[in-house]
Amino acid sequence: MIHKFATGLLFSLFLVFPAYASSGDKKAGEVRYNKTCINCHGPAGKGAASYPKISGNEVSYTKTKLETYRKGEEIGPNSALMIMMAKPLTDEEIANLAAYLKDAKYENKN
Amino acid sequence: MNMFKKTMLIVTASAAMSMGPVLNALADGHGNKGMNVPTIEASALMSGLENPWDMAFLPDGTMFFTEKCKGLSVRTKSGSVNALYGMKGSKGYSAAGNDLFCDGQAGMLGVVADRDFAKNRTLYVYSTSNKYHGSGCKTNFERCDGNIVMRFKVSSDLKSVSDRTDIVKDIQYKPFKSNQPFGGPGAHNGGRLRIGPGGYLWVTGGDRHRGICPQDGTLLCGKVLRIDGDGNAHPDNNPPAGFDKRIYTYGHRNVQGIDFRPSDGRAFTSEHGPWHNDEITGLVNGGNAGWDPAEKRGGRSACPDKYCGYEPNQKEGMNPAIRSAYTPMSDTRFKDLMPSAWNNNGFSQGTGSAAFLKGSNWGIYEGRLAVGIMGIAFGGTPAGSRIDMIDITTDGLGIKGIVRMPVGATKRFRGLVMGPDNALYAATDEGEIYKITAK
Numbered sequence: 044m045i046h047k048f049a050t051g052l053l054f055s056l057f058l059v060f061p062a063y064a065s066s067g068d069k070k071a072g073e074v075r076y077n078k079t080c081i082n083c084h085g086p087a088g089k090g091a092a093s094y095p096k097i098s099g100n101e102v103s104y105t106k107t108k109l110e111t112y113r114k115g116e117e118i119g120p121n122s123a124l125m126i127m128m129a130k131p132l133t134d135e136e137i138a139n140l141a142a143y144l145k146d147a148k149y150e151n152k153n
Numbered sequence: 154m155n156m157f158k159k160t161m162l163i164v165t166a167s168a169a170m171s172m173g174p175v176l177n178a179l180a181d182g183h184g185n186k187g188m189n190v191p192t193i194e195a196s197a198l199m200s201g202l203e204n205p206w207d208m209a210f211l212p213d214g215t216m217f218f219t220e221k222c223k224g225l226s227v228r229t230k231s232g233s234v235n236a237l238y239g240m241k242g243s244k245g246y247s248a249a250g251n252d253l254f255c256d257g258q259a260g261m262l263g264v265v266a267d268r269d270f271a272k273n274r275t276l277y278v279y280s281t282s283n284k285y286h287g288s289g290c291k292t293n294f295e296r297c298d299g300n301i302v303m304r305f306k307v308s309s310d311l312k313s314v315s316d317r318t319d320i321v322k323d324i325q326y327k328p329f330k331s332n333q334p335f336g337g338p339g340a341h342n343g344g345r346l347r348i349g350p351g352g353y354l355w356v357t358g359g360d361r362h363r364g365i366c367p368q369d370g371t372l373l374c375g376k377v378l379r380i381d382g383d384g385n386a387h388p389d390n391n392p393p394a395g396f397d398k399r400i401y402t403y404g405h406r407n408v409q410g411i412d413f414r415p416s417d418g419r420a421f422t423s424e425h426g427p428w429h430n431d432e433i434t435g436l437v438n439g440g441n442a443g444w445d446p447a448e449k450r451g452g453r454s455a456c457p458d459k460y461c462g463y464e465p466n467q468k469e470g471m472n473p474a475i476r477s478a479y480t481p482m483s484d485t486r487f488k489d490l491m492p493s494a495w496n497n498n499g500f501s502q503g504t505g506s507a508a509f510l511k512g513s514n515w516g517i518y519e520g521r522l523a524v525g526i527m528g529i530a531f532g533g534t535p536a537g538s539r540i541d542m543i544d545i546t547t548d549g550l551g552i553k554g555i556v557r558m559p560v561g562a563t564k565r566f567r568g569l570v571m572g573p574d575n576a577l578y579a580a581t582d583e584g585e586i587y588k589i590t591a592k
Contacts, residue, residue, distance in 0.1 A: 082529050082536045082565075091565060091582035092204065092527070093257040093337065120257075123334035123468040124531060 067102070067135075072143025075136050079128060087149040094121070098147040105141035113137075189516035191591035195560045198578070198588040199228065205580040207345065207506075207568040209264045209276065214573060215311065217276060218586065221260035224249065225278055227311050237314045238305065240280070247313045250303075252284040257337040259300070259326065262344030267382060268352035274307045275382065276314070277354060279344045281326060284319070290328040293363065294459065296372065299326025300342050302356055304382065320384030321399075325374035327361040332457040334467055334531075336362070341407040343377075345506065350418040353387050354380050357422065359407035364447035364460040367404045370396030375444065377402045377411065377422060377436065391439035393489075402491065404442040406462070406482065410507035410569070415520060419549060421494070423507040423524050427462050428532060429473035430482040431504035432493035433524065435549025440491040443483035451484055470532025473499050494545050495552050502537040503527040506568050510542065512575030515591045518542050523558065523577055525566030538563050540579065540589075560589060 076088070085091030088098030097105065111118060112129035132140075199205075204221035214230040217237075224239035224246050239246030240253035240261060253261060259281040267275035282301045290297035302321035305314040330337045341359030349355050360366040360375040367375030370393060379387040379401040386398035396403070401420075410423030420436040434442055446462035448455050456464050461480045465471070483493055497504060506525045510518050521542040528536030540558040545551075565582035572578050577589040 079530050079536070082538070085565075085583050089583075092567070093335075093339075120330040120337035121335055123336075124529070126468070127470065127532065 067138030067140070067142030069139070069143045069146070072136075072139035072141070073147070075140055076143055076147075080140070083124075085149070087147040088144045089149040098144050098149075100144065102138075102141040102145055105144050106137055109137045109140065191514060191516040191518065193559050193589060193591050195562060195579075195587050195589045197585040199586040200584060202580075202584045202586065204260075204582060205568065205584065205586055206261065207263045207265075208570045208578055208580060208586065209266045210570065210572050210578075211266060211270060212573045216572075216578070216586075217264050217266065218580070219261045219264050219278065221262065222255035224253070224261055225264065225276075225314070227307075229311055235312050237307070237312075238278070238317075248315075250280075250282070250317065252282045253280045254283060255281065255339070257339035259339030259342050262342065263346035263357075265346040265348055265354070268348050270307075274309070276305045276307050277320075277346050277382075278303045278305065279346050279356065281339065281342065282319075285322045286328075290326070293327060293329050293331050297326050297328050297361075298323045299328065300324035300344070300358075302346065302354075302384065320382070321356065321373075321378070321380070323373060324356075324358060325361050325363065325366065325372055327363065331362055331460065333362060333460060334463055336458075341374075343405070343408045345409050345411050347411050347413070349379070349413050349420060354378075354382060355401070355411055355420065356380065357408035357411050358405060360405070360444065360446060360462070362458075362460055362462065364456065364462075366446075367406065367442070367444045368447065370400065370403065373397065373399070375403065375405045376400045377405060377408060377420075389438070393439065401438060402436050402440045402442060404440075404444050404487070404490075406442075406444040406446075409505045409567075410524065412507050412509050412522065414522075414545070414549075415509055415511060421507065421509075421522060421545065421549070423504045423522075424482075425504055426482050426497070426501035427476075427480070428471065428534070429477040429499055429501050430493075431497040431501050431526070432482055433495040433504070433507070433522065433543060433545070433552075434483075434491050434493045435545070437491050439489070441487045441489040443481065443485070443487055443490045443492075445484055445487075446480055451480070451486060453479060473501070473534070492550055494549055495543060495555070497526075500534050500537070502534060503529060503565075505566065508569040508571045508577060510577065510591075511571050512591075514575050518556070518591070521545075521556075523569055525569045525579060527565035527567060527582060538565055540566055540569070540577075558589070560587070562587075 083094040090096035112125040206219045209217040216228045223243045225237045236246040239249035261280040263279040285298040304318045306316040340362045343358035345357040356378040358376045378399045392400040407425045408422045424432045524541045530536040544553040568580035579587040
């Protein structure tokens with residue numbers, strides 16, 4: 044009885060907080076990252092030139108940033124650029140990118 | 154003759170015909186310059202650096218290099234590295250300038266050794282500094298002096314520098330963010346330093362996101378300077394009347410590359426365009442590169458924060474050709490315009506630095522201008538990070554050919570410098586310094 048109740052509760056929590064239920068695909072996130080994001084933010088989100096490091100953040104942090112930009116809202120001085128980059132992103136792509144960037148580390152192969 | 158034999162005959166004959174010239178080339182080897190295509194290989198000489206920006210070589214292979222937010226270091230010919238002069242907040246340097254800082258694109262940028270370094274141990278470094286702000290820098294719409302050129306003496310053991318002298322103290326800087334894409338502070342500083350014919354020092358500048366800068370002859374923003382080792386104007390500089398005499402050319406947007414053609418010593422710059430038209434330009438003494446981002450000029454109305462550099466419709470993508478008609482990189486309304494030799498097919502992909510390829514080891518590419526390009530893929534323009542080798546016409550107004558250097562890596566190539574060993578060295582924003590050889 045308690046077991047069923049706990050499962051039911053857990054299930055409803057997932058309904059209420061879908062973000063936590065659907066964790067992104069890190070590999071897909073890496074592929075998507077290397078399409079365009081890498082041009083400014085560098086390999087594995089380490090940052091490059093005047094574009095910041097974006098790796099090592101919690102999933103919710105990255106998701107919130109991308110969703111804000113996707114809505115067309117400005118955050119910092121490079122917002123115009125980020126809004127354009129975020130506009131075409133799907134929910135799935137955002138989840139994947141956030142998952143990839145959380146643990147992405149730049150390995151120097153040289 | 155049956156079909157099979159006929160086919161075999163044709164195949165064999167074609168093979169023989171196409172193999173012929175190839176075999177001739179192999180037999181000819183390096184004797185025939187027309188066939189001398191070098192083998193180009195790249196490997197990382199250094200990695201794990203933080204935004205390496207420029208390098209300067211001594212004849213024995215000693216390499217000075219800058220890291221934008223950290224400072225000046227030197228890699229000795231044995232491979233050891235000494236941290237010579239740091240910036241505000243950097244650690245581990247034998248000395249530091251607490252007035253030097255980085256913000257956005259600004260920081261410690263260009264470095265070059267004096268022509269007579271063997272005798273005078275003199276090194277020049279470009280950096281952002283808050284030392285000369287004075288009463289300026291309170292808004293983005295006034296004169297704010299914040300980029301400088303320093304001269305140092307390097308110790309004979311390459312472990313320290315001394316005698317810092319600021320020979321240029323008044324290159325403008327952008328203190329605050331503005332209503333522009335990439336609108337952060339510290340935008341567009343130019344920053345490349347090179348020694349040109351006669352041993353004079355050339356300093357490249359940027360418009361620091363202030364509309365009036367490039368065409369205003371009393372300000373050093375958006376200019377290329379030609380000066381001596383004390384910061385005085387070259388006696389033959391010929392800018393328009395009333396201009397600061399240190400100015401060699403004006404009307405520039407953001408020049409991060411300059412080098413001198415081996416055949417005649419003519420200066421060529423490589424320059425970032427806004428959403429269109431990166432440029433390679435052959436400079437003319439006193440010439441106008443044609444960039445004028447001021448509002449209410451050239452047929453334009455008011456612009457966000459008085460800067461039309463990304464207009465119209467600056468927050469979104471637009472066909473580069475249409476946008477460039479509003480604020481052109483080379484406005485033909487100027488009578489003293491220096492037209493570009495190459496404009497990247499109308500694209501802006503971040504054309505950053507340039508170096509003429511020297512040495513017969515470069516074969517058919519000897520004498521071409523290697524150009525480093527770092528794309529960000531904005532508004533539908535492909536990123537295109539690469540090194541191009543450009544064969545510029547004798548009159549400097551066009552190109553004869555362009556080939557992508559087969560480096561084998563897609564990187565943001567920020568600083569290109571020819572080494573004393575006739576290899577090309579390339580600093581990348583990812584944190585490496587590549588050595589690119591040709592054989």
